[in-house]
Amino acid sequence: MPAKQTLIDAKGFARTxxxxxxxxIERNKGAxxxxxxxxxxxxxxxxxxxxxxxxxxxxxxxxxxxxxITLYRDDLRGKLNQPxxxxxxxxxxxxxxxxxxxxxxxxxxxxxxxxxxxxxxxxRPASIQLAVFVDRxxxxxxxxxxxxxxxxxxxxxxxxxxxxxxxxxxxxVYLLDEGGNS
Amino acid sequence: MALHNRHxxxxxxxxxxxxxxxxxxxxxxxxxxxxxxxxxxTLQGKTIVNLFFESSTRTRTSFELAERRxxxxxxxxxxxxxxxxxxETLKDTARNIEAxxxxxxxxxxxxxxxxxxxxRIIGANVINAGDGQHEHPTQGLLDMYTLREKFGxxxxxxxxxxxxxxxxxxxxxxxxxxxxxxxxVSVCGPATLMPRGIEKLGVDVYFHLDDVLxxxxxxxxxxxxxxxxxxxxxxxxxxxxxxxxxxKERLDKVGKPIAILHPGPINRDVELSADVADxxxxxxxxxxxxxxxxxxAVLYLLxxxx
Numbered sequence: 214m215p216a217k218q219t220l221i222d223a224k225g226f227a228r229t230x231x232x233x234x235x236x237x238i239e240r241n242k243g244a245x246x247x248x249x250x251x252x253x254x255x256x257x258x259x260x261x262x263x264x265x266x267x268x269x270x271x272x273x274x275x276x277x278x279x280x281x282i283t284l285y286r287d288d289l290r291g292k293l294n295q296p297x298x299x300x301x302x303x304x305x306x307x308x309x310x311x312x313x314x315x316x317x318x319x320x321x322x323x324x325x326x327x328x329x330x331x332x333x334x335x336x337r338p339a340s341i342q343l344a345v346f347v348d349r350x351x352x353x354x355x356x357x358x359x360x361x362x363x364x365x366x367x368x369x370x371x372x373x374x375x376x377x378x379x380x381x382x383x384x385x386v387y388l389l390d391e392g393g394n395s
Numbered sequence: 396m397a398l399h400n401r402h403x404x405x406x407x408x409x410x411x412x413x414x415x416x417x418x419x420x421x422x423x424x425x426x427x428x429x430x431x432x433x434x435x436x437t438l439q440g441k442t443i444v445n446l447f448f449e450s451s452t453r454t455r456t457s458f459e460l461a462e463r464r465x466x467x468x469x470x471x472x473x474x475x476x477x478x479x480x481x482x483e484t485l486k487d488t489a490r491n492i493e494a495x496x497x498x499x500x501x502x503x504x505x506x507x508x509x510x511x512x513x514x515r516i517i518g519a520n521v522i523n524a525g526d527g528q529h530e531h532p533t534q535g536l537l538d539m540y541t542l543r544e545k546f547g548x549x550x551x552x553x554x555x556x557x558x559x560x561x562x563x564x565x566x567x568x569x570x571x572x573x574x575x576x577x578x579x580v581s582v583c584g585p586a587t588l589m590p591r592g593i594e595k596l597g598v599d600v601y602f603h604l605d606d607v608l609x610x611x612x613x614x615x616x617x618x619x620x621x622x623x624x625x626x627x628x629x630x631x632x633x634x635x636x637x638x639x640x641x642x643k644e645r646l647d648k649v650g651k652p653i654a655i656l657h658p659g660p661i662n663r664d665v666e667l668s669a670d671v672a673d674x675x676x677x678x679x680x681x682x683x684x685x686x687x688x689x690x691x692a693v694l695y696l697l698x699x700x701x
Contacts, residue, residue, distance in 0.1 A: 281423065284423075284427075284435040284436070284437040284465075284695070285435065285436060285437070289437065289699045295396055295397040295696065295699060295700065297396050298419075298420050298423045298695070299423065300422060300423045300426050301423075301426060301427075302426075330436065331435075334430070334432045334434065334435065335430060335431075335432070336431070
């Protein structure tokens with residue numbers, strides 16, 4: 214059993230979502246031009262929570278969509294198991310919108326690279342800003358987040374688990390030592 | 396999750412979960428082909444060769460579009476332009492093309508078993524795009540996709556295949572695939588165009604269209620190859636139309652909507668009357684659209700396997 218350390222508990226989780234929502238509104242001077250896109254699966258759930266907060270605070274409904282980046286991955290050939298393909302579901306026109314791209318953990322940056330390419334194939338947003346719940350370092354590409362829930366220094370072999378009540382039964386972030394299975 | 400086989404040669408014996416995986420994956424690709432930019436980089440760097448020894452417009456175009464939309468490099472050989480017309484054997488053609496370092500081959504050939512043969516002699520993934528009177532698996536899959544999209548499930552659906560069952564690879568792929576997915580399949584056509592022993596595949600056989608119509612949810616109407624008339628399989632096209640043509644009057648008598656599929660190209664007012672082909676229950680153009688999505692799914696699942 215690998216060591217498991219709680220980094221964010223349920224209360225902290227809710228506060229972090231609220232803070233991210235505030236920062237996004239502040240940076241964009243409102244939410245009129247925003248569109249939120251979450252990377253499946255947990256980024257999508259986080260995107261929904263952030264969008265909900267922003268909608269309440271700004272009293273408008275922020276368009277939201279989810280992005281499946283499977284077809285844009287650079288490791289499709291090396292994977293032992295073929296990842297299951299899900300659908301991209303962005304029902305609004307991202308053209309000229311300020312897109313907030315949401316993911317749970319920022320690690321090597323490869324997922325974000327895939328997501329940027331995927332978004333560009335759908336349209337030409339005015340800007341793309343990156344919001345992540347956890348930045349754990351170890352970038353392999355020149356990618357940086359605009360909004361960060363929590364910076365967590367990790368070793369490369371550790372695992373960061375973001376749990377969300379919608380699918381995991383609780384809101385929390387854990388750090389697992391090497392050998393942990395996610 | 397991955398397919399159990401590295402080739403797609405036929406639907407006979409293909410596990411249910413593999414068919415399910417292809418159909419589910421195709422849903423994602425249907426979303427992609429309805430985007431303004433209908434292209435994803437998934438098969439970048441892969442080379443796919445389309446070997447079409449038999450003429451085909453729809454299937455070849457559909458495969459080429461699917462391949463290009465996955466960003467693969469594509470080369471197409473057709474019988475007329477290839478060295479086959481100079482007498483080269485399939486084996487030599489295949490070996491030579493393989494020496495050019497290719498990843499996948501899509502083959503259409505007039506001899507049954509040619510795709511199996513190819514899969515044994517070359518290392519690339521082989522996709523059968525129709526081999527003789529044997530199978531046409533991607534057509535079977537796109538028919539199933541279209542039916543599933545329309546009815547929500549294939550389980551318990553009753554589909555009747557109408558027309559020239561004897562020469563039809565589409566019929567065989569449909570029978571195998573639909574039965575695996577829990578649908579009931581019947582066949583209907585003139586006795587001369589009914590293969591002997593077809594009932595051993597577990598299908599009900601009808602020789603009168605009006606007998607089967609009230610029982611079915613969908614008809615898959617096969618193309619009558621016009622040269623069969625000269626072959627003596629039936630007296631005339633008019634007579635065929637009178638007994639086996641799917642017409643509006645026939646369908647109206649049933650009193651319930653029956654979905655109409657056709658693998659194309661249609662002989663209007665032979666196997667299918669024009670008003671039915673263009674009617675509200677026709678799924679024919681959906682089949683064509685879904686064909687690209689289903690082929691993208693197959694190419695993706697085979698091309699990114701280990």
